[in-house]
Amino acid sequence: MLADKLSNKQMVYLTRRERFNAAHKLWVAEWSEEKNIEWFGKCANRNWHGHNYDLYVTVKGKPDPITGFVMDVKDLSRIIKEAIIEKVDHCNLNLDVPFIPIGMQPTTENLAILFWQQLEPHIKGCELHCIKLWETENIYVEYFGE
Amino acid sequence: MLADKLSNKQMVYLTRRERFNAAHKLWVAEWSEEKNIEWFGKCANRNWHGHNYDLYVTVKGKPDPITGFVMDVKDLSRIIKEAIIEKVDHCNLNLDVPFIPIGMQPTTENLAILFWQQLEPHIKGCELHCIKLWETENIYVEYFGE
Amino acid sequence: MLADKLSNKQMVYLTRRERFNAAHKLWVAEWSEEKNIEWFGKCANRNWHGHNYDLYVTVKGKPDPITGFVMDVKDLSRIIKEAIIEKVDHCNLNLDVPFIPIGMQPTTENLAILFWQQLEPHIKGCELHCIKLWETENIYVEYFGE
Amino acid sequence: MLADKLSNKQMVYLTRRERFNAAHKLWVAEWSEEKNIEWFGKCANRNWHGHNYDLYVTVKGKPDPITGFVMDVKDLSRIIKEAIIEKVDHCNLNLDVPFIPIGMQPTTENLAILFWQQLEPHIKGCELHCIKLWETENIYVEYFGE
Amino acid sequence: MLADKLSNKQMVYLTRRERFNAAHKLWVAEWSEEKNIEWFGKCANRNWHGHNYDLYVTVKGKPDPITGFVMDVKDLSRIIKEAIIEKVDHCNLNLDVPFIPIGMQPTTENLAILFWQQLEPHIKGCELHCIKLWETENIYVEYFGE
Amino acid sequence: MLADKLSNKQMVYLTRRERFNAAHKLWVAEWSEEKNIEWFGKCANRNWHGHNYDLYVTVKGKPDPITGFVMDVKDLSRIIKEAIIEKVDHCNLNLDVPFIPIGMQPTTENLAILFWQQLEPHIKGCELHCIKLWETENIYVEYFGE
Numbered sequence: 001m002l003a004d005k006l007s008n009k010q011m012v013y014l015t016r017r018e019r020f021n022a023a024h025k026l027w028v029a030e031w032s033e034e035k036n037i038e039w040f041g042k043c044a045n046r047n048w049h050g051h052n053y054d055l056y057v058t059v060k061g062k063p064d065p066i067t068g069f070v071m072d073v074k075d076l077s078r079i080i081k082e083a084i085i086e087k088v089d090h091c092n093l094n095l096d097v098p099f100i101p102i103g104m105q106p107t108t109e110n111l112a113i114l115f116w117q118q119l120e121p122h123i124k125g126c127e128l129h130c131i132k133l134w135e136t137e138n139i140y141v142e143y144f145g146e
Numbered sequence: 147m148l149a150d151k152l153s154n155k156q157m158v159y160l161t162r163r164e165r166f167n168a169a170h171k172l173w174v175a176e177w178s179e180e181k182n183i184e185w186f187g188k189c190a191n192r193n194w195h196g197h198n199y200d201l202y203v204t205v206k207g208k209p210d211p212i213t214g215f216v217m218d219v220k221d222l223s224r225i226i227k228e229a230i231i232e233k234v235d236h237c238n239l240n241l242d243v244p245f246i247p248i249g250m251q252p253t254t255e256n257l258a259i260l261f262w263q264q265l266e267p268h269i270k271g272c273e274l275h276c277i278k279l280w281e282t283e284n285i286y287v288e289y290f291g292e
Numbered sequence: 293m294l295a296d297k298l299s300n301k302q303m304v305y306l307t308r309r310e311r312f313n314a315a316h317k318l319w320v321a322e323w324s325e326e327k328n329i330e331w332f333g334k335c336a337n338r339n340w341h342g343h344n345y346d347l348y349v350t351v352k353g354k355p356d357p358i359t360g361f362v363m364d365v366k367d368l369s370r371i372i373k374e375a376i377i378e379k380v381d382h383c384n385l386n387l388d389v390p391f392i393p394i395g396m397q398p399t400t401e402n403l404a405i406l407f408w409q410q411l412e413p414h415i416k417g418c419e420l421h422c423i424k425l426w427e428t429e430n431i432y433v434e435y436f437g438e
Numbered sequence: 439m440l441a442d443k444l445s446n447k448q449m450v451y452l453t454r455r456e457r458f459n460a461a462h463k464l465w466v467a468e469w470s471e472e473k474n475i476e477w478f479g480k481c482a483n484r485n486w487h488g489h490n491y492d493l494y495v496t497v498k499g500k501p502d503p504i505t506g507f508v509m510d511v512k513d514l515s516r517i518i519k520e521a522i523i524e525k526v527d528h529c530n531l532n533l534d535v536p537f538i539p540i541g542m543q544p545t546t547e548n549l550a551i552l553f554w555q556q557l558e559p560h561i562k563g564c565e566l567h568c569i570k571l572w573e574t575e576n577i578y579v580e581y582f583g584e
Numbered sequence: 585m586l587a588d589k590l591s592n593k594q595m596v597y598l599t600r601r602e603r604f605n606a607a608h609k610l611w612v613a614e615w616s617e618e619k620n621i622e623w624f625g626k627c628a629n630r631n632w633h634g635h636n637y638d639l640y641v642t643v644k645g646k647p648d649p650i651t652g653f654v655m656d657v658k659d660l661s662r663i664i665k666e667a668i669i670e671k672v673d674h675c676n677l678n679l680d681v682p683f684i685p686i687g688m689q690p691t692t693e694n695l696a697i698l699f700w701q702q703l704e705p706h707i708k709g710c711e712l713h714c715i716k717l718w719e720t721e722n723i724y725v726e727y728f729g730e
Numbered sequence: 731m732l733a734d735k736l737s738n739k740q741m742v743y744l745t746r747r748e749r750f751n752a753a754h755k756l757w758v759a760e761w762s763e764e765k766n767i768e769w770f771g772k773c774a775n776r777n778w779h780g781h782n783y784d785l786y787v788t789v790k791g792k793p794d795p796i797t798g799f800v801m802d803v804k805d806l807s808r809i810i811k812e813a814i815i816e817k818v819d820h821c822n823l824n825l826d827v828p829f830i831p832i833g834m835q836p837t838t839e840n841l842a843i844l845f846w847q848q849l850e851p852h853i854k855g856c857e858l859h860c861i862k863l864w865e866t867e868n869i870y871v872e873y874f875g876e
Contacts, residue, residue, distance in 0.1 A: 007555065012547045013580040021282065023169040023194040028650060039651065041658065042236035048169040049236040050196005052282055058580075063551075066466060067477065068543030073577055074479065090188035090195040105652030109596045113647075117591065136167065136198055139657055142597040142642075153847065158839045159872040174358060185359065187366065204872075209843075212758060213769065214835030219869055220771065251360030255304045259355075263299065285365055288305040288350075313574065315461040315486040320796060331797065333804065334528035340461040341528040342488005344574055382480035382487040397798030401742045405793075409737065428459065428490055431803055434743040434788075445701065450693045451726040496726075501697075504612060505623065506689030511723055512625065605866065607753040607778040626820035632753040633820040634780005636866055674772035674779040720751065720782055 006063075013129055014070040015058040018080045020089035023050040024106045027094070048092065053111075054134035055084065057119065061126025071126050083118045108135045112143035120145070156208040159275055160216040164203070164226045166235035169196040170252045173240070194238065199257075200280035201230065203265065207272025217272050229264045254281045258289035266291070302354040305421055306362040310349070310372045312381035315342040316398045319386070340384065345403075346426035347376065349411065353418025363418050375410045400427045404435035412437070444501075451567055452508040453496040456518045458527035461488040462544045465532070486530065491549075492572035493522065495557065499564025509564050521556045546573045550581035558583070594646040597713055598654040602641070602664045604673035607634040608690045611678070632676065637695075638718035639668065641703065645710025655710050667702045692719045696727035704729070736793075743859055744800040745788040748810045750819035753780040754836040757824070778822065783841075784864035785814065787849065791856025801856050813848045838865045842873035850875070 025048050026040040036044040043049070057080050061070040087097055093106035099118055104110055112131045120128045134140040171194050172186040182190040189195070203226050207216040233243055239252035245264055250256055258277045266274050280286040317340050318332040328336040335341070349372050353362040379389055385398035391410055396402055404423045412420045426432040463486050464478040474482040481487070495518050499508040525535055531544035537556055542548055550569045558566045572578040609632050610624040620628040627633070641664050645654040671681055677690035683702055688694055696715045704712045718724040755778050756770040766774040773779070787810050791800040817827055823836035829848055834840055842861045850858050864870040 006548070006551050009584055010551060011582070011584040012550060013582075014547060015578050015580070017576040019282075021195050021197055023196040026652070039656075045236050045238070045242070047238035047241045048194050048196065049167050049238070050169040050194065051167055052198040063545065063547040066543075068464070068545035068548040070547050070579075072477075077576075090191050092191070092193035092195070095193045096191070105650075107647065107652035109598060109647040109654050110590070110652040112596060113590050113594060136165075138601040138661075140599050141654075142599070144595070144597075146593055146595040152840070152843050155876055156843060157874070157876040158842060159874075160839060161870050161872070163868040172360070185364075209837065209839040212835075214756070214837035214840040216839050216871075218769075223868075251358075253355065253360035255306065255355040255362050256360040258304060259299070259302060284309040284369075286307050287362075288307070290303070290305075292301055292303040311574075313487050313489055315488040318798070331802075337528050337530070337534070339530035339533045340486050340488065341459050341530070342461040342486065343459055344490040382483050384483070384485035384487070387485045388483070397796075399793065399798035401744060401793040401800050402736070402798040404742060405736050405740060428457075430747040430807075432745050433800075434745070436741070436743075438739055438741040444694070444697050447730055448697060449728070449730040450696060451728075452693060453724050453726070455722040501691065501693040504689075506610070506691035506694040508693050508725075510623075515722075603866075605779050605781055607780040629820050629822070629826070631822035631825045632778050632780065633751050633822070634753040634778065635751055636782040674775050676775070676777035676779070679777045680775070720749075 010062040011060060012063055012070050013058050013060045014073065014076070014126075015056050015130075015132075016073055016076045016080060018055050018057070018077065018085050019053065020055065020085050021050065021052050022088055022091050022093050023048045024093035025049065026105050026107065028105070029103060048094075051135050053088075054140075055080070055115070056130075056132040056134075057128070058130040058132070059123055059126045060129040071123075079122045080119065083122055084115050087118075108133050108139065108141045109143075112141045116143055116145055152209075157206060158209055158216050159204050159206045160219065160222070160272075161202050161204040161276075161278075162219055162222045162226060164201050164223065164231050165198065166201065166231050167196065167198050168234055168237050168239050169194040170239035171195065172251050172253065174251070175249060194240075197281050199234075200286075201226070201261070202276075202278040202280075203274070204276040204278070205269055205272045206275040217269075225268045226265065229268055230261050233264075254279050254285065254287045255289075258287045262289055262291055303352060304355055304362050305350050305352045306365065306368070306418075307348050307350040307422075307424075308365055308368045308372060310347050310369065310377050311345065312347065312377050313342065313344050314380055314383050314385050315340045316385035317341065318397050318399065320397070321395060340386075343427050345380075346432075347372070347407070348422075348424040348426075349420070350422040350424070351415055351418045352421040363415075371414045372411065375414055376407050379410075400425050400431065400433045401435075404433045408435055408437055448500040449498060450501055450508050451496050451498045452511065452514070452564075453494050453568075453570075454511055454514045454518060455492060455494050456515065456523050457490065457492055458523050459488065459490050460526055460529050460531050461486045462531035463487065464543050464545065466543070467541060486532075489573050491526075492578075493518070493553070494568075494570040494572075495566070496568040496570070497561055497564045498567040509561075517560045518557065521560055522553050525556075546571050546577065546579045547581075550579045554581055554583055590647075595644060596647055596654050597642050597644045598657065598660070598710075599640050599642040599714075599716075600657055600660045600664060602639050602661065602669050603636065604639065604669050605634065605636050606672055606675050606677050607632040608677035609633065610689050610691065612689070613687060632678075635719050637672075638724075639664070639699070640714075640716040640718075641712070642714040642716070643707055643710045644713040655707075663706045664703065667706055668699050671702075692717050692723065692725045693727075696725045700727055700729055740792040741790060742793055742800050743788050743790045744803065744806070744856075745786050745860075745862075746803055746806045746810060748785050748787070748807065748815050749783065750785065750815050751780065751782050752818050752821050752823050753778045754823035755779065756835050756837065758835070759833060778824075781865050783818075784870075785810070785845070786860075786862040786864075787858070788860040788862070789853055789856045790859040801853075809852045810849065813852055814845050817848075838863050838869065838871045839873075842871045846873055846875055 026043040172189040318335040423435045464481040569581045610627040756773040
């Protein structure tokens with residue numbers, strides 16, 4: 001059998017990148033403007049700023065012995081788009097996104113956790129392993145559901 | 147003389163990259179919401195969206211025979227920051243930037259022209275040649291002052 | 293008038309990137325296998341090889357005084373996809389593409405010229421300026437219709 | 439002793455990138471053309487398509503106290519080229535590669551496992567840790583021999 | 585409470601990139617020139633060579649329930665600059681850096697371990713997780729303090 | 731004839747990238763150390779620093795009607811390596827390179843002009859068009875032999 005040509009150690013991690021553009025600001029409603037600016041600097045600009053975000057989603061599983069797929073990467077792309085991208089792309093992360101609670105800071109850290117929660121129920125036949133989110137070319141976070 | 151080791155054809159183009167993050171939307175005040183969305187799609191979202199912009203500024207001139215510099219690239223970096231980056235970084239391009247007229251669409255095209263106008267008076271001893279502005283990894287514009 | 297805030301020098305170059313993946317080989321039918329391999333090396337492998345191509349299309353024009361667009365970049369993307377990407381993506385450039393003559397080598401050089409011919413009739417209201425095509429991270433060509 | 443200047447915790451992961459270009463298609467011989475296209479879409483084009491692949495190989499070990507090397511990265515490069523790149527570069531992954539069984543789908547997942555099997559016997563003095571293979575800028579897999 | 589909107593699994597990994605340029609050579613003082621060149625090749629050139637290094641520092645922790653920060657990334661940037669970048673940027677790694685012992689090879693492997701030692705005492709409120717250092721686009725190492 | 735399928739406008743620009751790593755410093759021998767540091771800052775560090783340089787060489791010409799090549803890109807690669815890369819890679823640009831006059835500052839500007847002079851005599855059958863040299867991800871120069 002073909003599958004025998006592979007070792008029985010076959011755990012593979014498959015990653016798909018999607019992208020979105022969004023506005024946000026960091027602002028704690030209970031704080032004064034001075035304290036917000038002291039803590040968040042330019043990120044507290046009341047008229048918002050924004051980013052091009054790069055989102056990498058990793059799933060893990062064994063390749064199907066016939067198709068060689070851990071998961072059809074076109075399906076993975078579609079699921080990421082439906083569960084996340086369509087809800088955040090060209091949006092205001094503080095105001096427009098149903099799954100981001102009003103008042104929660106839309107930091108890269110919090111976004112990664114919330115994206116996991118949105119995506120995890122839709123991954124079938126393999127396991128969600130990592131959400132990696134780049135905010136700029138110099139900053140990214142990773143979340144593994146731990 | 148050392149300069150003789152170079153040909154007398156010595157026009158060199160020197161480019162410096164700077165970056166900024168900003169929010170904007172595309173919205174013509176005289177148009178209905180329907181018409182704005184018909185023309186600008188997601189870019190007309192009333193709560194804004196944003197981008198990481200990459201700005202490449204090119205100057206042209208002959209290298210100084212002693213220093214080998216068309217222009218000190220640290221000076222070029224400082225001038226770009228003072229004339230442009232400090233005024234647009236972490237800002238709302240529709241609302242916050244003195245040199246972007248209220249009502250002018252902050253498209254990448256218009257930004258490139260306006261950035262040239264801001265920068266050009268500050269370039270001494272060589273010539274401003276090009277403003278190149280990336281809005282996403284798939285879109286950029288160039289403006290040569292023509 | 294808003295347009296007066298810009299100088300009357302307003303020629304802007306707008307670029308859109310699209311991507312495709314394709315197979316090809318370099319092989320002159322009139323030559324022996326030996327001569328093909330002597331000239332084209334590994335690129336003459338009879339069972340094909342392939343690339344991820346990056347295509348940058350540049351148009352030039354003046355931004356519309358209302359919209360700030362040289363051309364709606366979503367339209368430009370759609371036109372590139374219809375005229376080029378849909379005909380070459382996941383294809384064999386020697387066998388599958390109607391606008392690549394049988395027997396013409398699908399080199400990056402020839403592709404750039406042929407892509408210009410496909411695209412040029414569809415660009416309205418501004419001018420096609422450049423086709424830039426990357427074959428690998430180390431090789432690209434540019435064609436300006438000259 | 440110099441080594442004492444480092445802590446005794448000295449496990450370092452060293453990665454080397456190599457690249458290759460290849461053609462392939464996804465096609466299950468036992469399936470009809472319709473079923474192949476239904477499952478694999480454009481990837482089932484009978485005349486092949488292709489990619490620029492980026493291969494990152496990671497080994498782990500303690501740096502030698504004299505040379506500071508986990509492994510001479512030039513040796514690692516040579517081994518990757520001999521064991522993998524020379525056998526797949528400018529080839530057809532379905533037809534030309536002795537270590538890819540006929541009929542096994544040359545998906546990125548299966549390639550990563552097969553590359554590990556090829557490479558692992560040649561890594562001496564440290565341990566193979568990861569094969570990471572990019573198929574496009576949006577898709578990659580990782581395999582850790584688990 | 586807002587924090588309840590997140591799961592209680594909240595371990596997030598935050599990464600910041602900084603860059604520096606430096607000269608170095610690989611040279612064992614106890615060896616002859618012949619042996620140095622035999623082992624290190626061009627890297628043993630007595631007049632040095634150099635690199636643009638890309639340094640990625642990863643910390644892990646739970647986002648603060650108010651600010652959404654694992655750590656203020658501006659603080660992380662400042663700490664990396666003070667502990668590492670200011671001591672190595674535009675320097676000679678064999679001669680100029682107090683924390684690199686004379687005679688220790690400034691390989692990417694050894695640098696990663698030494699950078700961890702410099703940085704670790706300054707990370708407060710979360711944990712240093714990884715030092716990732718790129719020497720060229722084809723070579724990087726990772727060190728996790730193991 | 732096949733060539734007729736292309737327009738008679740067939741000027742194509744072909745670019746090849748090569749890379750090298752080198753040490754240098756900026757230092758005018760006739761100046762005091764103070765003046766050197768005042769002008770060149772960290773770049774005047776007496777013990778050198780270094781860079782990973784990216785060199786893009788562009789030639790222009792009409793594709794051969796049989797091969798579709800402006801120039802065999804493997805030949806272009808070989809010529810760049812022989813004329814430039816082998817003389818500068820892993821070298822000290824102030825001390826080691828015969829074609830860089832002692833005392834001339836090895837700025838990116840001067841390097842581009844000198845590289846053109848080295849390369850131009852070896853380009854046959856088409857024309858050298860541009861030398862583009864990246865010193866860091868934020869700085870590059872271009873030289874067109876003007």
